[in-house]
Amino acid sequence: MKPTSETDVLDAVVAAVADETRLEIAGNGTKRGWGHEVVASEILDLSGLSGITLYEPSELVLTAKAGTPLRAVTAALDEQHQQLAFEPPDFGPLYGAAPDAGTIGGVVGCNLAGPRRIQTGAARDHLLGFRAVSGRGELFKSGGRVVKNVTGFDLSKLIAGSFGTLAAMTEVTVKVLPQPEKIRTLLIFGAGDADAVKAMSTALQSPYEVSAAAHLPAEQAGRSSVSYVSGSGGSVTAVRVEGPGPSVEARLAGLRQQLSGYGDLEELHSSNSRTLWAELRDVAPFLSGANDMIWRLSVPPMSGAEIIADLSLPLEFRHFYDWGGGLVWLSTPAGKLNAASRLRQAVMETGGHATLVRAPDADKRETDVFQPLSSGGGALTARLKDNFDPRRVLNPGRMYRDL
Amino acid sequence: MGSANTNMSLKMPEVDTSVVSRRDDIINRLRQIVPPGPLGEGVIDDPRALRAYECDGLSAYRQLPMVVVLPETTQQVSKILAYCHENGIKVVARGSGTSLSGGALPLADAVMIGLGKFNRVLEMDFDNRCVVTQPGVSNLAISHAVAHRGFYYAPDPSSQIACSIGGNVAENSGGVHCLKYGLTTNNVLGVEMVLMNGEVIRLGGKHLDAGGYDILGVVTGSEGLLGIITEVTVRILRKPETARAALIGFPQVAAAGDCVASIIGEGIIPGGMEMMDRPAIKAAEAFVHAGYPLDVEALLIVELDGPQAEVDYLIGRVQAIAERLGATHFRLSTSDAERENFWAGRKAAFPAVGRLSPDYYCMDGTIPRGRLPEVLTRIAEMSKAYNLGVANVFHAGDGNLHPLILYDANNEGELEKAEAFGSDILKLCVEVGGVLTGEHGVGVEKRDLMPTMFNETDLNQQQRVKCAFDPDGLLNPGKMFPTLHRCAELGRVHVHRGETRFPDLPRF
Amino acid sequence: MQTHFTSAQLQEPGIQTANDILRACVHCGFCLSACPTYALLGDERDSPRGRIYLIKDMLESDAAPTEEVVRHVDRCLSCLGCMTACPSGVHYQHYVDNARIHIEENFTRPWFDRTVRRLIAAVLPYPGRAKLAFRAARLARPFAGLLGGRLKAMLKLVPNTALGETREPTVYPAQGVRRKRVALLPGCVQDVLRSGINDATIRLLTRLGCEVVIAPGTSCCGALTHHLGYDAPARDFIAANVEAWIRELDGDGIDAIVTNAAGCGTVVKDYGHMAADDPALAEKAKRVAGLTRDISELLTELAPLKGVVGDLPPLAYQDACSLRNGQQVTAQPRALLSSVGFDVRELNDGALCCGSAGSYNILQPDIAAALRTRKAAAIGATAAQVAATGNIGCLTHLQVAVEIPVLHTVELLDWATGGPNPLAAE
Structure with missing residues (x-):
């Protein structure tokens, strides 16, 4: 209809x-x-x-x-x-x-x-x-x-x-x-995940009003269409500032000083900045193995890299970080469902949640797409659904199989 | 003798006499759950002592609670609620009692839960940029707790010195810096909450967004109707490198309104942008001595924050706009102390109006900014018609208008007149495309005006959310909704399919 | 705020005043944040707004005060933090003082309570008696464990240092050219507990060209009895002081009456109001009140001070409530201390009372101690090596829990400008 x-x-x-x-x-x-x-x-x-x-x-x-x-x-x-x-x-x-x-x-x-x-x-x-x-x-x-x-x-x-x-x-x-008058991105080259999270946290704790902070491990960085990013050969951490011209310049200078210890620095101007952040925003340029499962983890910013490190994922698993480390995008080969429960457990311990954003239908039948709810949260969710859609007419089962 | 109780024009849910008749048992049980501490009492039942709890910041409406209990732990709150749930006893929560909409107005047959003893900041997590706190901590105390590291909590309602963070979550409080930094709902990351049945749930945490339905989002601003918050996690921000405020005076209100529109039109989003009219300026100046000009009709406070370079650049642009529009007074703060003093006057403007009149009735409508001159003109006409003074304080940046109606409750009939005046103002706000309340909440005050904004279907759908949390309607009943329907009745599906069905609906 | 007094009630001046004050209150709750007992207890009844309401009910109903109301009024420290926070201009000080008198006249306290309060009123304002009492207290200390909270609290406050002598009326001449002639209120217990404060005041003032007079006939300022609700003895003290200073004023003349105990200063500055209903005294009291200055206000007039000591220890400054809220004197002591070379550090929650509050720490030992513990932690957090405050009461009270020396501002200023080092004596 x-x-x-x-x-x-x-x-x-x-x-x-x-x-x-x-x-x-x-x-x-x-x-x-x-x-x-x-x-x-x-x-x-x-x-x-x-x-x-x-x-x-x-x-x-x-x-x-x-x-x-x-x-x-x-x-x-x-x-x-x-x-x-x-x-x-x-x-x-x-x-x-x-x-x-x-x-x-x-x-x-x-x-x-x-x-x-x-x-x-x-x-x-x-x-x-x-x-x-x-x-x-x-x-x-x-x-x-x-x-x-x-x-x-x-x-x-x-x-x-x-x-x-x-x-x-x-x-x-x-x-x-x-829209901001001006956009600039500061790139840090070669930081490992843990250091990158520290660098992003430093930037986000600074008074320089950082509007985005993301980290691409080497392989993902290599996929960017921005040559400064893909050409570095290693990992790239990106920190964005936006605003009126004079302000952006001043803040960049401040950030350069604070972040110089984390690796070599480079600056992206408006056009390259827009391209890079659109790629990061849309995810696909970095994790597009057609059949892979794609996970989206929302966790406390300091926990993202820890979870990834603790899971000691096999090589064919790929990931990158946005939101200063608080958002982890992860792709795993289809069918690897035993990793799913470990992942969910690790995320749950931080209070956050993991969503299986994309997976083959067969895999989705075997696992939950949205983070399973606690008993209290689950009951409340069901009652909310009942009060909007008691007969389960709208998108039944899309978020939770029984709703 | 004695004080009049609830104002007669306000209907509250009928008193459940079967509960009131069990009052002694209820008090005994509450004493078991919250025994007296070494310094203070846990349960208050003396009628004279209960007087202190008969109203919040909206003193026009008063009612003695059946009993007040002051728990100290989540477990105690959970036990109290479970007990009340089992026994069909209504519950009203109270933080610092600064609500201007009567959100914490007691009920004669309800247990009032005061959260004043939940007054500790639990964790300051700078790396994750958040603070975990008990709900009774004041808004400003959170900023104070993290100030040594250069951080602060952004939403700053004018009562921030006293209002509790739990109350802020319940009311989704705003403040003078909302346009740029958002309201409470945009700054709360998580809560621990006790449901009416005593169940303790956690929503959110130190991460962003919900993994399922955004229940935290709907709990924020739910005015104590969905649960009692026992812990809050808020995000904190690094203080801007510099902040400067400008006092800009105009000989006409309309010019000040144009100035606001032009600033935003040029793409500048100031940290704060406030307007006061002549009576408000006078009252605030009398308390704070901030150096407000007393010879202007409208005063803007425009604060720009960020790196020095940005602030200097934007101030220049704002000054040019102000001059173009005929500002007669332009003064920039030259120190942080002076800037804070500019704000101190604005933030104290409501109670400072207590200097002009024994009582005031504060309105809270939001309007599209562009309609401001028209709305102020109509308010001035109403003021004449009602023969009651009015002082206007306005969050100009986000269109949130606070007309303060001046009256004297000791003069018979004046409160009723003030109420009628207020209701006319709010209807006007809705008429021009605005809303009844921008940040103070519906409470009891605007409850009966809800139908001017929402039809019955809209309101019923909201009440169904309440049903999901508190199907027996025991939490803070009589607030927000003009009529209470039973959840069983609301739950029925009325199939009204019929001849109206479009037969030509394109189908796949 | 709406009030419900009958026209007959409003004929009484006390009720009329209360009504006027109440009408200014809009029940906004801003005062809660400034109230130490609310911070501690989280109960509306232990907040200024709650007390205003309880008292309102008591006065409106014309009934005898209930134990409940008395308990919560008694818990008020009279720190007046609420008045500083109040945007509507509610005069809480006059309101609560009024209520205290009403309670004293219409409520019979339990025997023990009554006795303690009378004992305080009969001993502390009289230096001779106080000294005897302190000596006795030292002897009693080993038995402190046997005593109740209040007596134990009293014993704790008695310092181990030597008790001073009562200061006799005299004139201390200025050094060099005389710039001002000022009368000093030496305070009642101050000289007994810590004579160094007045010594430092006199040294500093005379060095700066002031002739300092201890006027014959001056005695306790009346604050202690007044805050206990004992109206008559308070009025006697006030009358004696006013007359003594008027004699001096009309004699050789004085430029200022200086107080260095902030609690006394607040009351003396309020003499005009307190004696307003006494036709014989009213005008004179007004004159006296108008001339009264805290020592830091006077020193600011005499400034600049010249610091002569290098390497002063970092300092934590605690506002005495009577100075901060009672007299709105906050910037001057800080500025003076900084000007002579101290690194002045602010406390977290600095505006909250330390719990001393006149005789409060004796009457409400548990709350007073809890507030002191908080304050001691805040002082500790500054990592300062010395703490300064402008009131003998706060100083003695704080020293019990604070690990660094707590001194009067004037002792430190005297030292930094050439006087003896008070830390050496510690």
Whole structure:
């Protein structure tokens, strides 16, 4: 089904509730591979709900229908030198889809966040309000169009990252911010994982407002299209600063001083910086073995490298770090599921979580995609699902098999 | 004699007399769970002593709690809640009692849990850039605890000197630096929370984002309706290298509004951008002596922070904008002490208004910034019509408006007039595309106005979240929602499929 | 804030004052952060706002004070941190003092409590009696284990150093050209416990060209009895002092009345308010109050001081509450100490009271000790080698738990500018 209006969406869900059928919720379907297979009788394709309905640059706010292509949003923002500051990644290519094809609703539904997460937050932090049809077949809204709003429960947080399992979004309102005048990246060459995490922590504890910090082990660095990165032959740690020109220069100088002990330094200017951070954001350029399982670990920044070291992974496992060490991307050959439980255990001990972002269907049937929940958290999650979608109409089983 | 209790215009859930009649048993059980300590008492039941807990920062609404208990450990909180859950007893949590929306207003048949004894910072983890703290620690105390390493906790509600971090999470508190650094929800990494059934759960931690549903996100700002927070992990930031604030005075409010829009329009996001009108300037100046100009209609405080080079560069641009728009006063802070003094006046502006009037009623609507001049004009007209003074304090950067309605509760009928005035202001905020509350919470104060923003379906869906946490509705009932539905009723699915179904819906 | 007094109640001046003060309070809670007992106990009733409310209820209901209310009012240190924090201008000091008098007049304390309080009021303000009591206390120390908390607390406070003599009225001439003539309030127990403070004050002032007068007829400032709620004896002390200084003023004249015990200074500066309802004294009390200066304020007028000692130890400065909150004197002592060469270090939670608070450490030994422990830790964290404060009470109280010497600001200033080294005597 491809509804073209909110009423259509409502109607489709109402019908599904009545018929006790199940719906898979999708935008352009670029990230359908994220999550368990959904067993549904029909796809509710929201890409027909497209268009920016409100954009007021001076108010830093934009409203768009859920199926609006992300590139349309970005293009409108570019004209006003504004941006979605959380740098939504383009994961399409990771799943074999065409690049640049995702929708704004998909960005929110997966709670995407790029390297700037550590400074500016994720989609959850930029979603001001939304309209959606719940699994009860009811159209509801939450939030508003202003940044500061505590009127009622913050359902925006709940809906962001719920992968269409609570409601089918029809419209989202997001906060937008000015683009930085200037971007620079400081590269550190040759640091091992542990030292790189220390270097990134030093940078992030400095007063220089670092907007991103990532580390590529030698093999991943070699895959970058930025010659300064790929040509170094070793590992590369990257630290980004953005802002008005004079400020960027001053901060870079400060960072150079603080980080000189970690290895040789190099600077990337705007264009190369944009390329490198887009690669890091989108992940695929570094971990694209077509059949590999891809893991995304969110952990305390100082723990990422420790987990990787403690697991003493075999050589064919590849990884890199973003978010100052707090985000670890890891690819493992398909079928290596015994590593999965060790990984999950290690991550759990830090309080963080591991998501199996991509895997062959066979593997996903054998393991959980999302970090298994504690008994309390699991029960609460089930009750939340019950209260939005009691008949399990929307994306059943996508996050947790029994929900 | 004695104080009037709950204001009559406010309906609270009906008192459960079967609970009140068991009061002695309840007190005894609570004393077993929280025995008296060497220095203080764990359970407060004397009616005269309970008086101290009858209201929070919104003193217009008052109610004696049935009993107050002051636990010191998560385990005690868990036992109290489990006991109350088993026995159908309502519970209201209280931090420092600084809420301006009556979020901690007691109920006659509820146990009030005061979290003042949870007052220790547990861990400062600079490498992971976070602090783990008990919920009763004040917002400012967190910044003080990490100041020696040059760090701070960014959200800074004006009551930060006193308000507790647990309360900040419950209310999703904002502050004067929100535009650049976000609200509480953008700065909380994790909590330990006790559910109404006594179960202790942990949400988040030192990592970012949730592995499943973002339950932490919905708990933040849930006004004590979903659980009681017993531990909080917040992210801390390194203090900017420099910060300077400018006082910019304008002869008209509209020009100040234009200045705000132009600054943001030029792509500058200041650390803080605040506006005060003439009465607010006068009151704040009387307390702090910050050197505010007293001959302007609107005063902006614009703070720029970052490396010296950035601050100098941006100040130049802000000054040029201000001059172009006819500012009559422009003064830059020359030291940190002076800058803090600029803020001290702003942060104390609400209570300082207590110097102009015995009581004030603080509104908290957010509006699209561009509508400011129009909204202020209409507020001034209402002020005349109601014959009540008003002072305006405005988080100009993010559109959060705080009109302070001046009244005297000792004059009969004035509180009611102030309430009506306030409700008109909030309706106006919604009318121009804004919201009822930007950072103070709905509480009891804006509860009955919720339908101006949300229809019944919207509100019911919110209440269903409550049902997932507290199906019996025992936690802080009477707040946020104008009508309480039973969860069983809310859970029913009404299939209303029929003739409206679009037969021509394109299908695969 | 809304109040509910009847018009008949509002005829009473005490109630009228309380009403006026209450009306300024907007219940914002900013004061909680500045309250040492709230920091320690986390109970609204032990916060300024809670006390304001409990007292309001007590006064409005016209009923006898309950034990409950008395307990929480008694726990108040009168440090007045809340007044510094209050944006609405609530005069908590006058409000709580009023309540104390109300309690003393309308509440019968248990026998032991009454006795201790009377004992304090009958002994401490009189140097001769105090000295005898301290001697007796030293003898009793070996038996401290047998005694209750309050008596034990009293014994702990008695220093091991030699007890000083009572200072007789006299005039200390200025060295060199006389710049000012000032009257010094020597304080009641100060000279007995630590005569070095007044000695240093006099040395420093005379060196800076001041003639220092101990006026005949001056005695205790009245603070101790006043804070216990004993109105009549407090008024006698006030009258005696006011008359003594007026004689001096109208005689050879004085430029300032100087106090070096911050607790006394706060009360003397408030004489105008305290004697306002006494027509015979009101005007004179106002004059006296207007001329009163803390020693650090006077020294700032006489500055610059010239430091002559190199290599001074790093110093932790603890504000005496009566100086910080009662008199808003915070910058001057720090500036003076820095100017003569000390590295002045700030304490974490520096604004919170150390627990001394006049006779509080005797009456509320557990809370006082807990606050002292916190303060000692904060002082320890600065790694300073000497601590300074501007009040004899804080100094004696802190020294029990603080491992480095705790001295009066003026002793250190005297040393750094040419006086004897007070650390040598320690």
